[in-house]
Each structure stands twice: as structure tokens, then as C-alpha cells.
Amino acid sequence: MTIVFFNPRAQKAHRRLPLSLLMVARGLPPDARWTLVDGNVEANALDRLRALCARGRVLLLVTVMPGPQLRVAVPICRELKARNPELFVVWGGYFPSVHPEAVARDPGVDLVAIGQGEATVAEVLAALEAGADPLVSGTAAWRGGALVKGAPRANQASSAWGPVPYARVDMERYAARTFLGSRTFNHHSSVGCPFLCNFCAVVNLYAGRWLPDPAADVVRSVRQLHDEFGANAVEFHDNNFFAWERRCREVAEGIERCGVAWWGEGRIDTMLGFAGATWEAMARSGLRMVFFGAESGDDEALDRMDKGGLRVADTLALNQLALRHGVVPEFSFVLGNAGDPERDVRKSLELVRRLKHDNPACEIILYLYTPVPLPGQWDEAERLGMKFPTDLDGWLAPPWASFDARRTASTPWMTSALRREIYDFEVVLNARFPTATDRNLAGWQRSLLRYAAAPRWRTGLTRAPWELKLLQRAWAYRRPEEMGF
Structure with a gap:
């Protein structure tokens, strides 16, 4: 049986290694024949898929994130299924794992892989080749008008499956020029997160478990990217790379000579609890920036989000600590919690101003709060009348098509005036402090942007900053949450 991996186009810039698929491929038998089609680097991706899927019995494995990938994957999979009756389509990744019912009932999908896919895909392949039922552990399918799930599958550390098969892709296509370096590659060194924030879909998948690769494996991977492919920068896409201080220090010490x-x-x-020596080791090794979930400037909102006791004072302290060590903190906020969105927004924007006052180099990313189906804030969202679409056509229609991008979230408690206040503030922020x-x-x-925005930032008059919007549009200002680095 021929196996085809498909990574739908998701990025406007900064092509990243399709690690989600390359890592799943490690679970396949050594003699398995597989091909990877990456819509982010191949202009003729659809033509290749049409040709590959017309070759008799084919297993098509698709990774799908919400937003751009979802919009691309749905029509393509429907077309390929209609053209090729023998084609078997499996969706996996973030979106299918969180919303399996909406995916499984679609005519373009045969099976949903929930959570980690290495062992699951291998068992699905074996079942299909043996003529058996492919509804194995870690999968779901739409049968008899209902979602039917296989037994849950336990998660494993990624290192259990061996190294990433870089040789199966053209690595030159993924050597990205970023603010970190001229040849930046991405890597994933752990799965899950040890925390239970109730607005984060990682909890849906890993339930508070964090499974790290050993520090020696991480060092070996970075050295391989450096020595074999000329990497001078690495982005770790772990959900929580810094969960274990000792591992962080060992990685830093191990890669320091790579430069x-x-x-x-x-x-x-x-x-905040890391020793000064650990911070110094990480800075020496090349740590330039860390992405932090500040989430809100309101302690009450942080408690509603189950942020594990995080306080606004902690964010202010971390901002100063990172500054002292020459590391740029990149603070992410999710604004407009269901409990009291006006208070949350007001106090969060106040905190942003304090952070920029203390450390102008800190980066700020503003999102709108979008709930995930977990107890807590989702209960409040449901009480206020919020319901997710039940099929993929619903997810492709406004306002849901951009919902999980967390930019235009149409939650029942967010008014258009409050959203506009956030967007206007963001324009002034990004002009006064260009990323x-x-x-x-x-x-x-x-x-010029800094000069033009200075009066508005100083006075707090951020409403309708049309002159700054014109400049940002004229120069195609790139926000990192949309365009990458």
C-alpha cells in the first residue's frame, strides 16, 4: 500500500520543516513506501497529490491545524476521495484531535487520528493491508450516524521513535532567514505540558503530562542541524521547552559551541525560579527570545484560566529578569475572558504599557480569547450561548473560518467596540515599538513609525489610528503571530 503524507499550506512566509509528519513517519515499518507532499514549499502540490492518489490503494495522511490548513485540506480531500474510491484518508493533528466529530463525519475523511500518531498510523496501515478494521486505538470514525472511538492511546516521549528522517526532504527548502539567523530550522524536543490551563488545547491532548526527550538527544539533534545542514539558528516548537531547569541547562551547555x-x-x-547560573548558561549558548503566555493583566482572569497561580507581578518580574540576562521576552495575551471582558482588556492593556516602560525590547502579541472544550471557561461560554460547528462546512463559514486564529473571535460576550479598542491599541503599539x-x-x-506613534502612545489616545495603519499597510508590516519570524 502506498503512503502519502500531506502538509496543507499554512504559512505566508518562513517555511518550516513539517515535523508533525516526519515524526509520524518514524513509526512506519522500515520497508514502508511513503512520500511527503508539502503545500508550503511545493507550488504544484495539488497536481502531485492527484497523481499519487490515483495509483490504486493509497493511504493519505493529512495533518491539519485550524485556520489556513483547514481551509485548504477540506476541498482537496473531498476532491481526492471523489476521484479515487480506493483512497483511504486519515486526518490527524491539533484540529481533528480537538474536534473529531466534525472531521469524522465529513465525506472527505475516513478516519481521525487523535493525539500522537506514530503508533496509531503503523497500526492503521497494518489493519488496512490485512483487510481488518482500521479503527485501532487512538482513532475515531463516523459510523451509523455517530462518532465511534477506538480505545485511548497512551502518549510517549518523541525520542522513543528515533531521529527525524531529514534525508527524506530537501532540507535547503527549509533553511529560513529569520531574525534569529540566516539558516533557521525548527525542532520539537518534547510533547505536552505539565500544566492544566483551561483555555489551552494542549490539555485536551496530554492532560497535564509533559514527555521530554533527554537533553543528550536534543543536543545531538541541534548538532546534526548545525553540522550537516548549516543551521545557525533553531526554533524549539515545544509547547513548554523550559519545563525542567536541569534539562535546559544541559542542553544549553551541550550546544554552546555550535554558535x-x-x-x-x-x-x-x-x-522565574531558575538559578542565575542557568540563565547565564542559556544566554551564552545563544538563547535570544522566549515566548511566554502572560495571558492577562488581571489576577482574577488568570485564576479563571487555571494558570497555576501565576500573578501579574510575576510577569513584571520576569520582564526585568530577562532584560538583565539579555534575553527578549515575548509576551502573549489572550484578551476578553468571558467573566468580565471589559476589565480583562483594560487591565491587560495597562500591563502592556508597564512592560514596555520597563523593557522596551520586550515583544507583545495580542490575541482574542477563544475557548476550547474543557471544564471551566467553556462552561461559561456554553451558558452564554456559544456552540462549536458540528461539521466542516460550518467551520469553513464565517465567523468560524478565522476563529482559531484568535484574531476575529465572535464570542457572545465580546462587543465590536471592545474588539476595535484592542485592534486600535495594537496598531499604535506596533508602530511605537516595531517588532x-x-x-x-x-x-x-x-x-518613522516610532516618531509618528509617539504622541498617541504618550497620551493614550489610541482610537482610530488611521495614519499608522496606512504606514503599516504600505510597508507590509509583519506581525510574528501571522507571518512567523
């Missing part, structure tokens, strides 16, 4: 710059995601309260990650913005453009 690579690096980026990762971490918890504010966790890294360091926009590598295409010239120095004189940055200076």
Missing part, C-alpha cells in the same frame, strides 16, 4: 541562536516557549513562573522579528523593515521605516 546557534535559539528560541523556545516557556512558563513565566517556572523560569524585532520583522526582518524586512528598514531602519528609517522603524524610526
Whole structure:
């Protein structure tokens, strides 16, 4: 049976290694024949898929994130299924794992893989080749008008499956020029997260478990990217790279001589507890920026989000700590919690101003709060009348098509005026403090934006900043949450 992996187009810029599929491929038998089609780097991806899926019995494995990938994957899979009756389509990844019913009932999908896919895909392949039922552990299907699930599958550390098969892709296509370096590659060194924030879909998949690769394996992977493929920068796409201080320090010490710059995601309260020597080791090794979920400037909102006791004071302290060590903190906010959205927004924007006052180099990313189906805030969302679509056509229609991008969330409690207040503030913020990650913005453009935004930032008059919007549009200002680094 021929196996085809498909990574639907998701990015406007910064092509990243399709690690979700390359890592799943490690679970296949050594003699398995597989091909990867990446819509992010192949202009003729659809033509290749049409040709590959017309070759008799084919297993098509598709990874799907909400937003752009979903919009691409639905029509393509429906077309391929209609053209090729023998084609068997499996969707996996974030969106199918969180919304399996909406996916499984679609005519373009035969099976949903929930959570980690290495062992699941291998068992599905074996079942199909043996003529057996492919509804194995870790999968779901639509049968008899209802969602039927296989037994849950336990998660494993990624390192259990061996190294990433880089040789199966053209690595030159993924050597990205970013603010970190001229040849930036991405890597994933752990799965899950040890925390239970009730707005985060990672909890749906891993339920508070964090499974890290050993530090020695991480060091070996970075050295391979550096030595074999010329990497001078690495982005760690772990949900929580910095969950274990000792591992962080061992990785930092192990990659210091590579001379690579690096980026990762971490918890504010966790890294506040790191020893000064660990911070120094990470900075020496090339740590340039850390993405932190600040989430809100309101302690009450943080408690509603089950942020594990995180306080606004912690965010302010971490901002100063990172500054002292020469590491840029990148703070993410999700604004407009169901409990009291006006208070949440007001206090969060106040916190942003304090963070920028204390450390102008800190990066700020603003999202709108979008609930996930977990106890807590989702209960409040349901009480206020919020319901997710039950099929993929619903997810492709407004306003849901952009819901999980967390930019235009149409939640029942968010007014258009409050959303506009956030967007206007963001325009002024990004003009007064242009992101360091926009590598295409010239120095004189940055200076002009700062100068033009200074009066608004100083006075707090951020409403209708049309003059700043015009400048940002004219120069194609790149927000990192949309365009990458």
C-alpha cells in the first residue's frame, strides 16, 4: 500500500520543516513506501497529490491545524476521495484531535487520528493491508450516524521513535532567514505540558503530562542541524521547552559551541525560579527570545484560566529578569475572558504599557480569547450561548473560518467596540515599538513609525489610528503571530 503524507499550506512566509509528519513517519515499518507532499514549499502540490492518489490503494495522511490548513485540506480531500474510491484518508493533528466529530463525519475523511500518531498510523496501515478494521486505538470514525472511538492511546516521549528522517526532504527548502539567523530550522524536543490551563488545547491532548526527550538527544539533534545542514539558528516548537531547569541547562551547555541562536516557549513562573547560573548558561549558548503566555493583566482572569497561580507581578518580574540576562521576552495575551471582558482588556492593556516602560525590547502579541472544550471557561461560554460547528462546512463559514486564529473571535460576550479598542491599541503599539522579528523593515521605516506613534502612545489616545495603519499597510508590516519570524 502506498503512503502519502500531506502538509496543507499554512504559512505566508518562513517555511518550516513539517515535523508533525516526519515524526509520524518514524513509526512506519522500515520497508514502508511513503512520500511527503508539502503545500508550503511545493507550488504544484495539488497536481502531485492527484497523481499519487490515483495509483490504486493509497493511504493519505493529512495533518491539519485550524485556520489556513483547514481551509485548504477540506476541498482537496473531498476532491481526492471523489476521484479515487480506493483512497483511504486519515486526518490527524491539533484540529481533528480537538474536534473529531466534525472531521469524522465529513465525506472527505475516513478516519481521525487523535493525539500522537506514530503508533496509531503503523497500526492503521497494518489493519488496512490485512483487510481488518482500521479503527485501532487512538482513532475515531463516523459510523451509523455517530462518532465511534477506538480505545485511548497512551502518549510517549518523541525520542522513543528515533531521529527525524531529514534525508527524506530537501532540507535547503527549509533553511529560513529569520531574525534569529540566516539558516533557521525548527525542532520539537518534547510533547505536552505539565500544566492544566483551561483555555489551552494542549490539555485536551496530554492532560497535564509533559514527555521530554533527554537533553543528550536534543543536543545531538541541534548538532546534526548545525553540522550537516548549516543551521545557525533553531526554533524549539515545544509547547513548554523550559519545563525542567536541569534539562535546559544541559542542553544549553551541550550546544554552546555550535554558535546557534535559539528560541523556545516557556512558563513565566517556572523560569522565574531558575538559578542565575542557568540563565547565564542559556544566554551564552545563544538563547535570544522566549515566548511566554502572560495571558492577562488581571489576577482574577488568570485564576479563571487555571494558570497555576501565576500573578501579574510575576510577569513584571520576569520582564526585568530577562532584560538583565539579555534575553527578549515575548509576551502573549489572550484578551476578553468571558467573566468580565471589559476589565480583562483594560487591565491587560495597562500591563502592556508597564512592560514596555520597563523593557522596551520586550515583544507583545495580542490575541482574542477563544475557548476550547474543557471544564471551566467553556462552561461559561456554553451558558452564554456559544456552540462549536458540528461539521466542516460550518467551520469553513464565517465567523468560524478565522476563529482559531484568535484574531476575529465572535464570542457572545465580546462587543465590536471592545474588539476595535484592542485592534486600535495594537496598531499604535506596533508602530511605537516595531517588532524585532520583522526582518524586512528598514531602519528609517522603524524610526518613522516610532516618531509618528509617539504622541498617541504618550497620551493614550489610541482610537482610530488611521495614519499608522496606512504606514503599516504600505510597508507590509509583519506581525510574528501571522507571518512567523
